[in-house]
Amino acid sequence: xxxxxxxxxxxxxxxxxxxxxxxxxxxxxxxxxxxxxxxxxxxxxxxxxxxxxxxxxxxxxxxxxxxxxxxxxxxxxxxxxxxxxxxxxxxxxxxxxxxxxxxxxxxxxxxxxxxxxxxxxxxxxxxxxxxxxxxxxxxxxxxxxxxxxxxxxxxxxxxxxxxxxxxxxxxxxxxxxxxxxxxxxxxxxxxxxxxxxxxxxxxxxxxxxxxxxxxxxxxxxxxxxxxxxxxxxxxxxxxxxxxxxxxxxxxxxxxxxxxxxxxxxxxxxxxxxx
Numbered sequence: 001x002x003x004x005x006x007x008x009x010x011x012x013x014x015x016x017x018x019x020x021x022x023x024x025x026x027x028x029x030x031x032x033x034x035x036x037x038x039x040x041x042x043x044x045x046x047x048x049x050x051x052x053x054x055x056x057x058x059x060x061x062x063x064x065x066x067x068x069x070x071x072x073x074x075x076x077x078x079x080x081x082x083x084x085x086x087x088x089x090x091x092x093x094x095x096x097x098x099x100x101x102x103x104x105x106x107x108x109x110x111x112x113x114x115x116x117x118x119x120x121x122x123x124x125x126x127x128x129x130x131x132x133x134x135x136x137x138x139x140x141x142x143x144x145x146x147x148x149x150x151x152x153x154x155x156x157x158x159x160x161x162x163x164x165x166x167x168x169x170x171x172x173x174x175x176x177x178x179x180x181x182x183x184x185x186x187x188x189x190x191x192x193x194x195x196x197x198x199x200x201x202x203x204x205x206x207x208x209x210x211x212x213x214x215x216x217x218x219x220x221x222x223x224x225x226x227x228x229x230x231x232x233x234x235x236x237x238x239x240x241x242x243x244x245x246x247x248x249x250x251x252x253x254x255x256x257x258x259x260x261x262x263x264x265x266x267x268x269x270x271x272x273x274x
Contacts, residue, residue, distance in 0.1 A: 006221055008039045013051055013222035017229025020055040020196075021189060021237060023126060023168030023249045024256075028115040031162055032260065035112055035271055043210045045110065047222060049203045054223030055230035056196040059189045062234055079142055083190075089146050090153035090170075090187075091194045097157050098199070110162050112260055112271035118163025119257030126250035129172050133245075137178035141187050144179070151177040152187060156195070163257075166195065172246065181241050189234065 015033050019026040030048040034040050060067060073080035108114070138144055155173025159166035167188050174184030204211075263269040 005039075005218065008037045009047070009218045009221040010225050011037065012039065012048065013054065013225030014229045016048070016051050016222070017055050017058070017226040017231075018233050020052060020226070020230055021059075021167050021192070021234055023122075023165050023171055023246055024253055025115075025119065025122070025159075025163050025165035025168065026052065026055070027159075028119060028163035028165070031110055031115050032112055036269075042207060043215075045106065046203050046207045046210065047218065050200045050219060051222035051226045052196045053200040054226035056192055057223075058227050058230035058234055059192055062231065063189070082144075082146075083142065086144055086146060086149035086187075087191060087194055090149040090156065090191050091198070093150070093153040094157045094160060094195060095198060098160055101160065105160055105162070113264055114161075115163035116257040116260035116264070118161050119253045119260070122164050122168055123250040123253030123257065126168065126172055126246050126253070129176050130245050130247050130250070133175065134178075136175075136180035136183070138183055139180045141183050141190065144183070144187065148174075148177065148179065149187075152179075152184075152191070156191065166192070168246075168249075181245070182238075185237065185241055 012030060012033060015029050016026050019029045027048070034044055034048065070080045070083050074084065109118075138148055152170050152174045155169045155177075156166060157169075158164050158173075159169040170188035170191055171181075171184045174187060175181060179187065260269075260271070264271045
């Protein structure tokens, strides 16, 4: 494997892991990082999606006891069945809309300027939700109904727009619909498992002709670094939300989006979308 390409895979893996579960858009950061690193094209797009599975495995490991209890209790525990049903319900809207509009979205929105605009809009939404925050109705993930899950699922569908943030859409959407900050954050984590598995598997299978055995090291490097950085980030985020809100992430999104637009229109950075 080319050393430069290997280093790019490591860098993108770290970017993916650090941004996947924060409300700042992993896809948006990967699109921008890919352009800066000159790692673009159809193969790189699939790579960026597949390494999300590495970040997803960090959730499986962090909540392994929860997943084990659910798996063991599916036959006898109504709470376990409700948990799985809620994940399925929440997964469906993004899956259906992704299949219907995914190709158009990738062709027209996976570029620097649309991503930057989504960063800014998403930041403004976070500020609005934080300022209007009302007492939570649902304190724990296990207290969610299928209606709560469906609302979060429709919120997740907005993340099909790169730069929106899957985590941001589900966490902020969950809070808007009455979930506590911790319940919204943890449900976002859990929902990432079926969502990222499905997205990664679908894109890889659809574009499998682009790859050969020599690319295995590339995927392994990106996925491993995504797992490690995501695991550390999840641990940190759970501590953070105990005493803080998401306002700093909103200002980061706005500042980052403005910086990308400024560099694009001044010519400081030659983003491929301009």
